[in-house]
Amino acid sequence: MGWRSVFRSNLFEAKVAIVSGGGTGIGLAITRELLELGCHVVICSRDQRKLDAAIAGLAPPLRAKASGRACNVRDEAACMEFVEHVVREKGKVDFLVNCAGGQFVAPAESLSSKGFKAVVETNLVGTWHMCRAAFVKSMEAHGGAIVNITMVTENGIPKMAHSSAARAGVTNLSRTLATEWAPAGVRINCVAPGIIYTKSGFANYGPMGQVLMEAVAPAMPFKRLGTAEEVSAATVFLLSEGASYSSGSTVYVDGGTSLVGYPYPMADTGSVCNFPVYGDESELPPAAICRAKL
Numbered sequence: 001m002g003w004r005s006v007f008r009s010n011l012f013e014a015k016v017a018i019v020s021g022g023g024t025g026i027g028l029a030i031t032r033e034l035l036e037l038g039c040h041v042v043i044c045s046r047d048q049r050k051l052d053a054a055i056a057g058l059a060p061p062l063r064a065k066a067s068g069r070a071c072n073v074r075d076e077a078a079c080m081e082f083v084e085h086v087v088r089e090k091g092k093v094d095f096l097v098n099c100a101g102g103q104f105v106a107p108a109e110s111l112s113s114k115g116f117k118a119v120v121e122t123n124l125v126g127t128w129h130m131c132r133a134a135f136v137k138s139m140e141a142h143g144g145a146i147v148n149i150t151m152v153t154e155n156g157i158p159k160m161a162h163s164s165a166a167r168a169g170v171t172n173l174s175r176t177l178a179t180e181w182a183p184a185g186v187r188i189n190c191v192a193p194g195i196i197y198t199k200s201g202f203a204n205y206g207p208m209g210q211v212l213m214e215a216v217a218p219a220m221p222f223k224r225l226g227t228a229e230e231v232s233a234a235t236v237f238l239l240s241e242g243a244s245y246s247s248g249s250t251v252y253v254d255g256g257t258s259l260v261g262y263p264y265p266m267a268d269t270g271s272v273c274n275f276p277v278y279g280d281e282s283e284l285p286p287a288a289i290c291r292a293k294l
């Protein structure tokens, strides 16, 4: 049997959704599931050809309710124009899923200000642009639901200072919007994926991808990476009436990994963090005394 949503097939009949970053990876999985559930979906990314290819790859019955239009989420005016276009074409926006984003692996000390700002501009500021555009151009009048795709940031994310800062910002932005926009009937929640295997994501990670699969995954409680469909199912739940009393929350889709911390291998620099000079030296672990005194 082929892939099927766990949700009722006509759950989102007559609903209209925008999925930023909906042409690849997790965004595409969310797009496919929303279409399966009867939703009209308009996807955006910067590259029209990628959007066209994603739509061409959908099964014909799903393709009928899908469309794509280029929009750079870093550009506020472009986001406003994009949402206006959707409202003109489809009449309204019921759902917004902010999945556009990305990052690159870089040790903090070699991360330029330009690179840091670029990731924050896309992941945090871009999410803000899309939320505000969807609210003022449509949801303010009739309510709606927004899901922002973030990451598990509580323990930090080594070599992703830009992205972990941006995603933590999105989490708090979502909580604030949840309070401000509740009277308009707009709910805003986040889905925080752990390490999810997608071809497009792993193509970006380079050698780090191998480390994630071979060293990090076996040390997780579930001992495997997640799938895009597992992130999609949580997103659909938060968009649905099933989550009608949830706003400002974050659902973790991480196989329990946030409970034990991410077991990222730390670089061995050959040095150790020194023990403090104060305190009783006889209370220190013997091996540590030796190393600290090297």
Ligand code: ADE
Pocket (backbone or CB within 6 Å): 020, 021, 044, 045, 046, 071, 072, 073, 074, 100, 101, 102, 122, 126
């Ligand atoms: N995906 C990655 N970066 C993006 C951007 N700036 N706008 C839209 N989609 C994106």
